[in-house]
Structure formats: structure tokens, C-alpha cells
Amino acid sequence: MRYLNIGARHPRVGVFDFTDCEGCQLQLANKEETLVAFLQAVEVVNFREIATDASDDYEIAFVEGAISRSDEVERLKKIRERAGVLVALGSCACFGGVNRMKNAFDLDEANAEVYGGTPKETLPVRSVKEVVPVDLEIPGCPVSKDEVERIVRHLVLEVPFSFHAYPVCVECKQRFTTCLMERGQLCLGLITRAGCEAPCPAGGLGCWGCRGPAEAPNYEEFFALAKERGFGEAEINERLGFFGGFEGIKVGEAR
């Protein structure tokens, strides 16, 4: 890969997973038409899910998953020490993801419900940046491989990357998707950060806000609009709390 006679570096990359479904690292192996080029742009030296040989000498660590056990805290700290750049990959790593909903329950009761009299160690769910410093966050449940590719290109060429400031709503308009709010569904696309290219509304599902807030979202206007269309506060709050990206944002209980 050369441009203007300048050869790009092939940074050594590790991919690591914690409390999650491993769906984001799977996206790295997707988008088959550019997979080979992607694998040649970087040097994958540590990726447990697809490779047996592993090195601790890596420059960029992609960290997937939330943190919810003490051994995970220790493993994450070691990765942070070794990596020059630590990238949080996916909504679990960025916000805690759906796992964060566990924090609304008493953990001893949760343990008793699932494991009966043989409880397993579990901590309140934290995002990666709540445990170690993070250099870059790529949200999404799962992440969009297109966006990951764009970001990796920037990392390889050492050019800063910036996310879209606008919300998912704009991407629906770009692809001519009929508005899900107009079709009677609640949709967080008005306040959620774009970059996914809005696959959910196109598939008939209102946005669930997996990518977290767009820049300067107008929550009050969104709440007013959602209520005007008959959506209750419980429904709006359940949606806002789903992926952890809107932590602390709630439509008020008072009318």
C-alpha cells in the first residue's frame, strides 16, 4: 500500500474480548469483498477467537466487551500497559452495552435466580474507559465494519478520525427509508449518533440507540415529540437504558 510514494506502516494489532457476545470481533472477519485487503493493512498478532499463535507485542489493541469480573480488570490493565493505542470496540466496550441493564438488579438476587445456591463472581458492569484510559471509541451493537475500516485506515495512515456529529435520522433520509415514527414506532434515530447507515429502520425496526448520543441532542424536543405520538415514559426510558449510551438520560416522571 503506497500513496505518493510513501509506504504505510502495518501496525501490529491485537483483538481482545471481555463480557460480551463476540459479535463485534466477528464483524472484523465480515465484509468479505475487502477482507483480504483489511488483513494485509494490519498485522494481526493476537486474536484468540481465530488464531492459536499469539504475541504480547502489539501497538493497537481492539478491546471488545464490558468489564464485570476482577480477572477481567487485571487482564485489561495488562493490555493497556502493552498497547500504544487502545480502541474500545462496540457498545459493550464503550458504554457497558446491554450488560449494563444488570446493574439495575441486586447482584446477589440475580446470582440466586440464575445459579441457585452456587453463586458465581460478578461485579457491577463497567465500560472500558471506567477502568483504564481509552484512546478511541467505536460504538455500535454490533460495530459497522465499514466504519471500522475507515477508522483503521486513519490509524494506519496516522490521520485523526472524527465521527459524524449528526444523528441516524439523517442517514434514513439519505437512503429514503420511510420514517419509523411516521409508521407508529418509537425511534431513537433523532438523538443517536450516525455512522451505522441506519440499517435498523430500513429493516422495519426503530433505532434503539446502540451508538449513544449524537452531538448536542435536543432531548426535550425529542421527549415532547415521542409523548405527542403516544409513547409512554416507561417505554422511552426502557429504550434509552438499553445499550448504556444514554446513561443518566431519562424522560421525567412528572407530567
Add this chain to the structure above:
Amino acid sequence: MKVDLDIRIHPLTRVEGHGNLLVRVMNGRLEEARWDIVETPRFFEVMLKGKHYTSAPILTARICGICSIGHALASARATERAFGVEIPEAAARLRLLAKHGETLQSHILHLLFLAAPDFLGLPSVLPLVKEAPATVALAARLKGLANKLCDVVAGRTTHPVSIQVGGMAVFPDRTALGALRDELAAGAGDLEAVAALFKTFEIPAFSRDTEFVSLKGDGDYPWIGGDLVSSDGVNRTEGEYLKMTNEFVDARNTSKLCRLSRESYAVGALARWNNNHHFLHPEALRTADDLELRPGCRNPFKNNLAQLVECVHVVHESVRLIDELLAVPLGTSTMAEVTPRAGEGVGAVEVPRGILYHHYTYGADGRVLRANCVIPTTQNNLNIQHDLKALVEKFAAEGAGDARMELFCSMLVRAYDPCISCSVH
């Protein structure tokens, strides 16, 4: 030769999730052989409590990054049975087509990206990018086809969007469906090349009798819903799944464990093959014959071959389903009316790694009171442990050294294509 072995793999690579292998042999005798599940628990059944029914398939899809379509299907089905909802016929066809896309995607990922390197003597598929680009291109093409099928039908491969309680939210783009039909026909040719590759692989000579559990075929090779059957002669209805699974907790594993008629049982492609092979597409049966996969197979390594046979089946069946769907009149509804009511329902679906159950109890407001999910790998974990002991005993007696034993043990676990995150959920 009396061998001493001490193998510790923390954690095993090229599988989904975290499990540790430990094998100790002294003087040719098995001291200990363990497959321990150490994955972090996520408590999905607790997180489901109080959630609105529309959230259930969205949330439970996140149990697994590989078989999220299967989770969404089992979840929607459980809720529909609780509410007494019948989905439209076109939606049932679309769901089965999405299921086939996922089966192909998951099996190809496992066979060519995770399992094949062992048979080729490589640490991963990565060296093949330079050494055997044609094979990598073949694998990428098939996986790309499977992903496209899922994208077109379910809106997305990982964490689908169109599978909703009541049916399918949208009818896919007909032009895209038509194009897929032609690509699938070409995919059948690619699968023949994969079968030719797997024919050259040396499958370890090992077998152990066990019980195989799956959905029970009734005219078709079963994927979504229906009665349950075991090769030991147990027959149950979908709603009686608890009597089929008998989950229990032990101190060592974060995954629960299951048993039925004996010390353990197996689910997955090999169980489906053994219980329902006569319902497979003729081309799939021809592939099985070519790979020397026989009914009543007790060699767990041949789960790989059963997966490959299923790939052939789902590709041919997908072509048929697309033809049927393209004949569906424009404007046909794919969503049923949904009215929540108090009650409970079970949804059983054959996902790539075996039979999956979701079970929800609802209040009259359509919010979840109680949830239970029983995962294929949870059901397989104990069977893997028993296989592992028998495998180590056999190969230790034959004088296998550390490297060879480590390879066989790793390959055994990988043959089950375990989804460990799923099994802990």
C-alpha cells in the same frame, strides 16, 4: 510406551468464548481430563425481567454474536406461543430462509476459519491469505453469500432487525432476493469444492456412544419448533423442554450442565443428522455419502462433516424458499396482530450448534415476569467432558505425546463448535 502428560490451555483458541483445557496423564494412565467453562456470566434471564415483549428478541439476540438470528427466532416464537399468535405463512418462510442464512454463515465460519487450520497443520487461517489465496477466497465468498442472505432477509446478519414478535417487519427487496437465488446456485458449486477439501482431511479415529437430542422431523428436516426427540427413545413436546434438559449448576463451571437418560447428551449437526438424516435434500445426502458420513455416527469429530452436509441442504432449500417467496403476491402481510396476555410460552429452534430453548412467562401488560434460556453449548459441555476423558484414555494408551494429545483435545472441543459466551449468557 507409558506416557506422562501435563497439558494446560488457558483459554482454548479458535472457539467462541473462554474455556480451559486441562489434561494430566501419569505413566500412561488418565489422572484428570477437564473442560472448564470460565466465561463471565451476563445474567440475561435477570435483565429480561420487566422488559416489554417487543424488547425480548432485541435483547436476547445479544446473547450471541454468531447465532443471534436463532436467538431472535426462539425468543419471538416463545412470546407468540405465550400470546397465542399465529404468524403469516410468508413470515414463516422468511424466518426459515433467515435461519438457513445463519446456519450457512456459522457453519462456514467454523469449518473454514476455525476448524480447517488444525487439519492443515496451521495455527490459524491467516497464513493461508498468502499461501492458499484461492481457498481463502472460496471461504470468504461462501461466508459473504451467507451474510448477504441474512442481511437481505433479516435486515442484518449479527443482531437481526426484521425478526419481531408477530412475524417479519418487512418483505425483502424482490430484486435482491432474485439475485441471491442465482448466487446460491453458484454457492452449491463452491460447497462441492469445500467437500473435496474436507475429503482430504484425516478425521481422528475415535468414537463414544452417547445420546443425541434434537427436534423431531415430521416430513422435513426440522429447524423451527415442533416435538423433541432423543436417540435413546425419549419423546417430548416443545413445552416439556425442561424434562429434556434437566439443567444443574456445579462449582467449577460458569455454564450450567445438562443430562437426560445417561451421564450426558449431545446436540448439534451430528445429533440432527443421526435423528433426522432421512429428511435431508438429496444433494446433501449425496455429499454425506461422498464424505462417508453414516447414520448412527458416534465420532464427535464428524460433527464437522454433518455441518458441511447441512450447508449443502440449506443452500438448496434456500433456492426453493426464494422461488416460493417470489411467487407471493405483492402487498402480502408478514406481520400478525399481537395482543399481549398473561401466560407462558416456549420456543425451540435448531441453531447451528444444536437445539435452543427460550421460555418466557408474561404478565397481562406484556412485560416479562420470568425467563429461561437453555443453550446448545450448555447441553454439550458435559458431553465434551466425557468425550475428552475417553479420548485421552484411548490416545494415551496408544502412546501419544504432549503435542499430539494437545492437538486432538483441542480439535475435539472445536468439533463441537462451542459457543461459550452463549452457554453462560
